[in-house]
Amino acid sequence: MRIAVLLSAGLHPVSGAPVLPRIEAQAIRMGAGLGEVSDLFGLHAGPDAAAIAEALGQGLPRIEHVAVAAGDDPVPALAERLAACAPDIVLAGRRSQGGEESGLVPYALARTLSLPLVSDVVAAAAEDGALRLDQSLGRGALRRVRVQGPVVVTCHSDAPAPLAYAYGRARRGTVAALAAAAAAIPAPAVAVEERPYRRRPKVVKGAPTGGSAAERLKAATGESGAAASGRLLIQPDPEDAAREILAYLRQIGVLAAPAAPKT
Amino acid sequence: MSRPRRDPRAERAAHLTVGQGPRPRYDRTRRATGSGRLRRDPRAEREAQRVGGGARPRFDLSQVGRPMGEAVTAAPRAAPVAEAPKTVVVETPAFLVAVVPDAPGGRLSGHDRQVIGAARALAGREGAVAVIVDGDCEGLGAAGADRVLRLDGAEGYDPGGRAARVEAALAALDARHALFPESLDGGDCARRVAVSLGEALFTNAEVVAAKGLVRPARGRRVEQSLAPPRLATVAADAVAEYGGPPREARALPFEGSAPAETAKGIVSATRIPADPATVPLSLAEFVVSAGNGLTDLDTFRQVAAALHATPGASRVLCDAGLMPRHSQVGASGTVLAATCYFALGISGAPQHLQGVAGCEHVVAVNTDLHAAMIERAGLAVVQDAQAVMPALLRRLAEEAEQATAGGTS
Ligand SMILES: Cc1cc2nc3c(=O)[nH]c(=O)nc-3n(C[C@H](O)[C@H](O)[C@H](O)COP(=O)(O)OP(=O)(O)OC[C@H]3O[C@@H](n4cnc5c(N)ncnc54)[C@H](O)[C@@H]3O)c2cc1C
Ligand SMILES: Nc1ncnc2c1ncn2[C@@H]1O[C@H](COP(=O)(O)O)[C@@H](O)[C@H]1O
Numbered sequence: 001m002r003i004a005v006l007l008s009a010g011l012h013p014v015s016g017a018p019v020l021p022r023i024e025a026q027a028i029r030m031g032a033g034l035g036e037v038s039d040l041f042g043l044h045a046g047p048d049a050a051a052i053a054e055a056l057g058q059g060l061p062r063i064e065h066v067a068v069a070a071g072d073d074p075v076p077a078l079a080e081r082l083a084a085c086a087p088d089i090v091l092a093g094r095r096s097q098g099g100e101e102s103g104l105v106p107y108a109l110a111r112t113l114s115l116p117l118v119s120d121v122v123a124a125a126a127e128d129g130a131l132r133l134d135q136s137l138g139r140g141a142l143r144r145v146r147v148q149g150p151v152v153v154t155c156h157s158d159a160p161a162p163l164a165y166a167y168g169r170a171r172r173g174t175v176a177a178l179a180a181a182a183a184a185i186p187a188p189a190v191a192v193e194e195r196p197y198r199r200r201p202k203v204v205k206g207a208p209t210g211g212s213a214a215e216r217l218k219a220a221t222g223e224s225g226a227a228a229s230g231r232l233l234i235q236p237d238p239e240d241a242a243r244e245i246l247a248y249l250r251q252i253g254v255l256a257a258p259a260a261p262k263t
Numbered sequence: 264m265s266r267p268r269r270d271p272r273a274e275r276a277a278h279l280t281v282g283q284g285p286r287p288r289y290d291r292t293r294r295a296t297g298s299g300r301l302r303r304d305p306r307a308e309r310e311a312q313r314v315g316g317g318a319r320p321r322f323d324l325s326q327v328g329r330p331m332g333e334a335v336t337a338a339p340r341a342a343p344v345a346e347a348p349k350t351v352v353v354e355t356p357a358f359l360v361a362v363v364p365d366a367p368g369g370r371l372s373g374h375d376r377q378v379i380g381a382a383r384a385l386a387g388r389e390g391a392v393a394v395i396v397d398g399d400c401e402g403l404g405a406a407g408a409d410r411v412l413r414l415d416g417a418e419g420y421d422p423g424g425r426a427a428r429v430e431a432a433l434a435a436l437d438a439r440h441a442l443f444p445e446s447l448d449g450g451d452c453a454r455r456v457a458v459s460l461g462e463a464l465f466t467n468a469e470v471v472a473a474k475g476l477v478r479p480a481r482g483r484r485v486e487q488s489l490a491p492p493r494l495a496t497v498a499a500d501a502v503a504e505y506g507g508p509p510r511e512a513r514a515l516p517f518e519g520s521a522p523a524e525t526a527k528g529i530v531s532a533t534r535i536p537a538d539p540a541t542v543p544l545s546l547a548e549f550v551v552s553a554g555n556g557l558t559d560l561d562t563f564r565q566v567a568a569a570l571h572a573t574p575g576a577s578r579v580l581c582d583a584g585l586m587p588r589h590s591q592v593g594a595s596g597t598v599l600a601a602t603c604y605f606a607l608g609i610s611g612a613p614q615h616l617q618g619v620a621g622c623e624h625v626v627a628v629n630t631d632l633h634a635a636m637i638e639r640a641g642l643a644v645v646q647d648a649q650a651v652m653p654a655l656l657r658r659l660a661e662e663a664e665q666a667t668a669g670g671t672s
Contacts, residue, residue: 011481011482013483013484014482016481016484097482098481098482099480099481100466101467101481101482102464103450103454103466104454104458107455107457108458110458111458111459116423116527116528116529117422117423119422119447119450119451120447130530134535136447137534138446138447138546139537139542139546139547139548140537140538140547141534141535141536141537142534143420143532143533143534144532144533144535145529146530146531146532147528147529147530148530149528150528151528190463190489190492191489192488193487193488193489194480194486194487195486195488197479197485198486200501202501203500203502230640230643232637232645233642233643233645233646234645235646236646238646238653239654239658241644241646241651241654242651242657243658244644245628245642245644245655246658248624248626248642249549249570249605249626252602252603252623252624253602254603254624255549255570255571258662258663258666
């Protein structure tokens with residue numbers, strides 16, 4: 001099985017130094033853990049290969065680097081290379097780190113290569129010819145998808161933690177530079193205006209719109225809503241208490257209704 | 264400070280002598296009372312400090328020096344007149360703002376409502392918000408939808424097919440803007456639609472206004488703003504929900520001549536619900552928690568299993584080694600994001616309540632009426648948790664028995 005891991009040139013969110021995004025290191029681990037992998041390699045399109053050499057130490061034996069000028073769209077170059085080597089699985093992160101962070105590259109690639117895309121995968125396993133992917137649905141729920149044939153997979157941050165960095169492996173690995181044959185296409189420029197980030201208060205759930213600061217404080221400390229209009233049962237019979245509790249849990253929808261007796 | 268405050272104007276007015284020409288004249292030698300000071304009337308002062316009209320007298324001791332003032336009675340808050348809120352109708356909208364909510368299980372999530380609120384802000388008075396839903400969905404008008412476009416809900420996992428249907432609906436609506444929630448499913452759908460339309464997508468917007476959208480970039484070191492683009496996704500908990508009167512939510516006709524494009528390659532998809540016993544506490548939906556008031560932890564574990572809840576504990580039990588450390592709820596344990604928290608025998612120390620601050624519903628069982636947990640709870644039961652737990656188990660077992668008995672007969 002041939003697996004390509006897409007590596008972007010990430011920047012550290014605090015220091016701004018070049019770094020391999022954690023999610024792509026997790027993708028590398030996911031690929032390496034698939035078993036019977038004949039060829040696992042990283043693929044990067046960008047002006048500089050030095051930024052992604054760190055990925056060798058995370059478990060990649062080799063990296064292919066397609067030279068693309070800074071500011072150009074990496075998708076055509078990546079698509080061309082992937083079409084040429086036809087990997088069975090293309091692994092990518094769900095968002096890059098340090099750039100636009102739009103997460104559009106895997107989708108654009110899947111579209112160009114007309115491959116199915118399964119997003120936000122936390123675990124992958126090969127299963128008699130097919131691929132079993134566990135997709136995160138949030139709150140610990142999963143969707144188990146079986147896929148036949150080549151597929152683009154984006155990795156979710158709940159996936160297993162990346163492998164430890166190994167210096168020896170980083171020394172042994174190789175970075176192969178490839179020339180891009182595809183015509184350079186500048187990325188579609190969107191006239192955005194940039195300024196330093198300003199932290200904004202999160203919306204307080206349960207506070208009325210346009211309410212006063214006191215109301216927002218009440219909502220934030222949980223004194224409004226359910227708590228303010230709460231019911232208090234003093235020394236009820238335990239059986240009554242149990243009935244009330246179950247009714248309340250069902251009313252808010254965290255407990256399934258009792259299976260209705262079929263008649 | 265029991266000395267009453269002087270009122271120079273009133274004193275001067277008291278010295279005014281009446282009559283005698285056009286100019287006011289004052290008799291500075293006249294005294295209101297015997298001594299130089301005004302005489303205090305403690306009873307009147309006390310009476311002036313009385314607040315409210317309740318049966319039990321309450322005094323506001325911070326009010327001083329108003330000896331003659333009338334008692335301050337809190338004006339009874341005008342109870343909101345329960346007039347039927349009028350439905351707002353936009354008859355001929357100047358433009359449409361489309362919203363594609365996740366609406367899991369036919370109900371809008373909080374995030375969905377925020378996105379509709381954002382769309383409402385974009386639409387303003389002239390525009391209309393058109394919500395594109397899969398199958399049926401409730402509560403759209405109250406959330407701020409002017410129009411509703413219903414797609415035929417497809418069974419199974421087919422994100423490509425859904426994106427194609429949404430794309431067709433957007434083309435049919437000719438919407439000026441389309442907003443998606445930046446959630447797992449919504450973000451996926453938005454990117455598929457954007458790539459398929461070949462248009463730019465403004466992701467993860469944190470501010471949505473008619474002036475422009477703002478999103479963080481480069482690891483939140485800069486923010487980018489743009490005049491409202493055609494396609495955008497909206498971050499969670501960044502934009503307020505729509506708070507105005509209900510909207511019309513008029514159904515729009517739409518014949519979904521969606522391309523019957525099956526997702527090639529995807530053989531099967533099954534949903535695996537989170538296993539409450541193993542799901543990390545921070546992700547759990549429903550947490551049942553034990554505190555120092557419980558002695559019978561075996562029964563507690565049975566209750567947690569029977570309610571399909573994730574077990575948690577207060578620090579006291581974790582320190583004592585009675586519950587695993589990873590089940591500790593609170594400031595030095597896990598901060599929950601659960602929908603419901605069920606506390607058994609927990610006093611509700613501030614460090615513990617911090618972990619529960621995000622929970623929407625709290626149920627508490629405690630023998631102490633004055634415990635902080637009882638105050639925080641939406642349903643509070645002052646009773647021995649040791650007695651309530653077996654009662655809960657009995658009731659659940661009874662219900663299960665009835666269901667199976669009914670099913671076999
Ligand atoms: C720095 C710091 C960090 C901390 N972090 C945390 C944290 O992360 N999480 C945490 O939980 N605590 C934390 N604590 C500890 C916290 O302050 C409290 O000590 C702890 O939460 C109390 O736990 P409890 O409510 O289970 O016990 P108690 O305070 O002993 O309360 C027991 C309650 O059970 C009731 N009760 C007794 N018998 C029964 C019965 N038969 N039926 C029903 N109710 C009964 C009692 O009325 C009482 O209200 C922290 C403390 C410090 C100093
Ligand atoms: N220039 C690039 N070369 C290779 N892979 C990339 C490149 N840019 C992005 N990717 C991949 O696409 C994912 C999402 O990136 P983005 O769309 O930029 O958020 C990243 O996690 C990478 O796996």
